[in-house]
């Protein structure tokens with residue numbers, strides 16, 4: 525056995541435990557009892573945990589997982605389904621007694637058939653009918669019933685589904701047609717099921733979270749992955765400077781004490797991720813909503829005399845406006861302008877990345893902090909102060925993976941910015957910004973790194989001037 529395989533198995537086991545331990549919606553609990561008790565699943569292995577709940581998930585590779593796999597194989601044979609990729613998905617739907625799945629997270633019941641319009645279809649409905657359909661709220665038949673009144677409406681649906689205009693369909697025919705050619709043929713691309721297939725890991729052969737919550741829990745997994753390492757995602761997303769490793773370590777000490785650590789200068793405004801926080805309760809922190817008070821600005825000005833407090837890209841706006849703050853209202857004004865400015869900065873980054881100069885941007889990330897770990901002595905969560913910090917050098921695979929993750933999160937954020945429509949016209953009102961921006965790309969093309977860096981600073985200076993004119 526090669527090493528990575530063992531790790532992968534371990535990861536899966538961790539996930540399995542996490543899934544079984546996740547808080548179940550009461551409806552999901554009822555659903556699991558209904559399913560394990562149903563004759564259609566007779567002979568499919570399961571056991572109960574100490575809490576008496578069904579252990580719903582088992583990894584396919586484990587011994588018990590193999591038992592489940594053998595059972596699914598038998599079912600395929602019994603129902604005349606060839607053992608090949610996708611066969612479990614087919615048989616899971618076939619034997620499901622109600623064809624309705626209950627979501628583990630929100631408790632909603634959704635159909636397992638391909639009946640829900642996906643994003644593309646929802647866009648089509650909006651375009652043809654001017655109606656917004658929320659994802660996974662109505663199936664396509666409910667939608668047809670509600671929207672189709674006239675022959676012209678039938679044509680609209682035909683256009684959405686790219687059905688030939690020559691196909692003559694009444695409202696009832698239309699539904700039969702959709703049933704036959706889309707729902708029953710699992711036509712991916714326009715309709716989706718309410719839960720994704722996952723045999724033999726899950727007892728019923730479906731992911732525990734319904735499509736209603738799939739996105740949420742995916743995000744959650746992503747987040748918990750980072751949180752397991754005590755990392756603050758926003759640091760990477762906002763391309764923040766600062767010893768993020770030391771700051772992360774200190775922040776997790778707050779978290780362990782149930783106290784939310786608040787940056788004095790918020791990362792989302794362009795400030796550094798520094799190992800210095802205000803202790804706040806969670807409610808206080810969310811009420812603050814990433815805006816600074818006069819007191820915050822004063823602390824930052826004081827700290828600035830001894831250390832870097834603002835990320836290099838946001839230094840230009842900070843230097844232009846910091847001395848104008850005279851009261852809390854000004855501090856809020858500064859916060860809002862800096863927030864907007866950071867958006868502009870990330871838009872500029874996203875354009876650089878899009879043109880293929882991602883390598884140029886890598887110099888603005890700080891992976892080197894990954895190679896140290898810190899321990900704080902005499903930490904007091906009430907004040908956020910500590911007596912002493914010691915550092916330890918780290919080397920190893922974990923650090924390399926950390927760095928990869930760091931790069932990925934940072935560049936994924938830029939891809940998100942790429943999706944923003946008219947991102948350029950949102951910020952570029954000045955010809956001057958355009959000019960500086962174009963000069964930058966000339967230098968990037970010529971591979972003049974130093975000059976390009978200076979030119980990028982010029983772009984940010986122009987943006988800072990624009991912000992000042994809005995003061």
Ligand SMILES: [Zn+2]
Nearest residue numbers: 627630736737
């Ligand atoms: Zn749900």
